[in-house]
Amino acid sequence: MTNKQLVVVTGGSGFIASHIILQLLQQGYAVRTTVRNLDKRALINKMLHNGGLSDLSQLEVVAADLTHEEPWNSVMAAADYAIHVASPTPTLNFKNEDEMIRPAINGVLYVLRAASRNHVKRVVLTSAYGAIFAGHPNQTTPFTEEVWSDLSQPNIHPYQKSKTMAERAAWDFIANDTTGMELAAVNPVAVMGPVLSADFSHSNIQIQDLLNGKTKAVPRVDSGYVDVRDVAALHILAMTKPAAAGQRFLATTGETYSMLDVANILRTAFPAYAANLPTKTVPTPLLKLAAKANPMLRMVAQVADKYAETSNAKAVAMLDWHPRSAKEAIIATAQSMIDLGIVPQMH
Structure with a gap:
């Protein structure tokens, strides 16, 4: 490692983290990234290569996971900044x-304690929209960073709970x-944009399933969408801009699309x-009924027919962040999946 500024990025093989690492290295930072298992090193190298980067001399990959505190102290040694992206992914079963919930909260505290000591x-x-929108049944104005998920409401999905409680703990x-x-x-x-390998995040699977014809009808779910490249850029702005200290930023284009x-x-x-590609929607009462028997549908059923408008005014004004359109992000996801052979070519 040289005397460049060193940034620790947790969960380096993840979709968002890989794009953050790519941009940091392109901007001249040294990066130390963590993976649960060092077998992932080859995957990270491949993803960065697919992202157009050939010089990985400023990248160090180390093993650490969110269930053990011990390794984090050495992970943070000599770091100038840390970007904590790793989080337990939603296990649906x-x-x-x-x-x-527990690993999400503990993981944040392990990382922050080690960062503080060093x-x-x-x-x-990296928090989530899930720490903002849950438990607000009758929202009529776009969600902003001022809003927190209301965990006193019944039936909030554990993924949203984990994101909210982990951010609160931080x-x-x-x-x-x-x-x-x-x-x-x-x-x-929902984060879209170019996937760098066949190992990608749960929000992209919906695009893969749509293109492959696996989705015969879609739930009536509205969502904001944002490109992973812009999410990565926002993390780096949040790391470097003085005004960002002590602030949270919604990463959204401000557009809302239904799954149809x-x-x-x-x-x-x-x-x-x-x-x-589907042309029909699933009636929400039917979806809710199906979710009772199938826990995999619970998270989707909870957001069906719910208001999902969001505002990015804060990130735009405070950090001069200008994301590409949601449509461009969605198309880039599909194109990358076709290019990498994740979705078979159709002519």
Whole structure:
């Protein structure tokens, strides 16, 4: 490692993290990234290569996971900044919600404690839109960073709970930290954009399933969408801009699409796949009934027919962040999957 500024990025093989690492290396930072298992090193190298980067001399890959505190101290040694992206992914067949919530909270605290001990200047936490929208049944104005998920409401999905409680734990930690370390949080809506390998995030699977013809009808779910390249750029702005300290930022284009809109965008952009793409929606009462028997549908059923407008005014005004359109992000996801052979070519 040279005397460049060193940024620790947790969960380096993940979809968002790989794009953050790519941009940091392109901007001249040194990066140390963590993976649960060093077998993932080859995958990270491949993803960065697919992203157009050939010089990986400033990248170090180390093993650490969110269930053990010990390794984090050495992970944070000599780091200037840390971007904490790693989080337990939604297991849809968990036995109790603690399986998702506990590691998320503990993981954040392990990272922050180690960062504080090692005098890291600022930590950027990848939180989620799930820490903002849950438990608000009758929202009529776009969600902003001022809003927090209301966990006192019944039936909030454990993934949303884990994201909300982990972000709350981070802000509580920083409020009591005496080292002067700063915190910023980024809360993305559904993240789209180019996948760099066949190992990608759960929000992209919907595009794969649509193109492959696996989705015969779509739930009536509205969502904001944002490109992973813009999410990565927002993390770096949140890391470097003085104004970002102590702030949370919604990563959204401010546009809202239904799942049928997404299918229609793909139909126009990729006419060869038109026959695979759904034209019908699933009535929400039917979806809710099915979710009682199938826990895999619970998270979707909870957001069906729910208001999902979001605002990015804060990130635009405070950090001069200008994301590409949601449509461009959705098309880029599909194109990358076709290019990498994740979705078979259709002519």
